[in-house]
Amino acid sequence: MIPEWKPVEEPRVPTVVKVGVPVLLVVAACGAYWYYAKQQAPPAPVAKTVELPVPAPAPVETKPKVRNPVPSTPDIVEKPLPPLNESDATLRESVERLTDAKTAGEFLVPENLARNFVVTVDNLTRVKVASERRPVKPTPGATLVETRGNETILSDENYARYAPFVALVQAANTKQATAVYLHYYPLFQRAYEDLGYPDDYFNDRLVDVIDHLLATPTPAGPIKLTQPKVFYEYADPALEGLSAGQKLLLRMGPANAAQIKAKLTELRAEIASQKPPAQ
Numbered sequence: 001m002i003p004e005w006k007p008v009e010e011p012r013v014p015t016v017v018k019v020g021v022p023v024l025l026v027v028a029a030c031g032a033y034w035y036y037a038k039q040q041a042p043p044a045p046v047a048k049t050v051e052l053p054v055p056a057p058a059p060v061e062t063k064p065k066v067r068n069p070v071p072s073t074p075d076i077v078e079k080p081l082p083p084l085n086e087s088d089a090t091l092r093e094s095v096e097r098l099t100d101a102k103t104a105g106e107f108l109v110p111e112n113l114a115r116n117f118v119v120t121v122d123n124l125t126r127v128k129v130a131s132e133r134r135p136v137k138p139t140p141g142a143t144l145v146e147t148r149g150n151e152t153i154l155s156d157e158n159y160a161r162y163a164p165f166v167a168l169v170q171a172a173n174t175k176q177a178t179a180v181y182l183h184y185y186p187l188f189q190r191a192y193e194d195l196g197y198p199d200d201y202f203n204d205r206l207v208d209v210i211d212h213l214l215a216t217p218t219p220a221g222p223i224k225l226t227q228p229k230v231f232y233e234y235a236d237p238a239l240e241g242l243s244a245g246q247k248l249l250l251r252m253g254p255a256n257a258a259q260i261k262a263k264l265t266e267l268r269a270e271i272a273s274q275k276p277p278a279q
Helices: 015-039 088-097 101-107 113-123 156-171 174-183 185-194 202-214 244-252 254-271
Strands: 145-148 151-154 224-226
Touching: 088 101, 088 113, 088 174, 101 156, 113 185, 113 202, 151 224, 156 244, 156 254, 174 185, 174 254, 185 202, 202 244, 202 254, 244 254
Parallel strands: none
Antiparallel strands: 145 151
């Protein structure tokens, strides 16, 4: 007899287990993820570079140091200075008082005295001097020469053309002339700045020009000339290469040049702080 088959009943799983196990699995999974995330080192924070402002460079002093400041106590007392463009009459009177007024009037160009003085001083170290800007009138007459065989030389008679002007310079008292220069110096400085030197000091320029003129060589003998075109030139290249101011002293002749140099030396002693360079 075949036994009767009966289905086997599975053990019952409590409902709380059915629900609780999945929940526990989810919680465990979340806990594992949280634990793993905690164990990982967080990325290092990126340091922010702060751009600090670059300090501005200290301003560079462009105005050169004054080497020869003019004395602050001139020897004469004058009226307040007129404007530069209205100074001709007053400046001319002051110059005329230094010597004979009539003689001074024969040499001075009455217009733009201060400006022309500054321009001429500045040009004396250069190749040419602007003739239309000279404060004194041109020396009368033409250059006098002599012919000796095949050579042309500067005549001694040519030197006499400059004698009246040299006498005028010699007649002026150096200290009084210096006082006039110092009194009108603000006008000369203004004219120098207007000439294109706003950061330079005119008295320094004047001292440098005086030193340049004092360095003019004195030829030992007659000065030989050539005439390649219209004007005469010095046959010696060393003399031809001199500046306009130094050539002017050569044309005056040794005696006249020596007197001008002596007066320039006196003037330099009055207006310069630094010693002259060794000659």
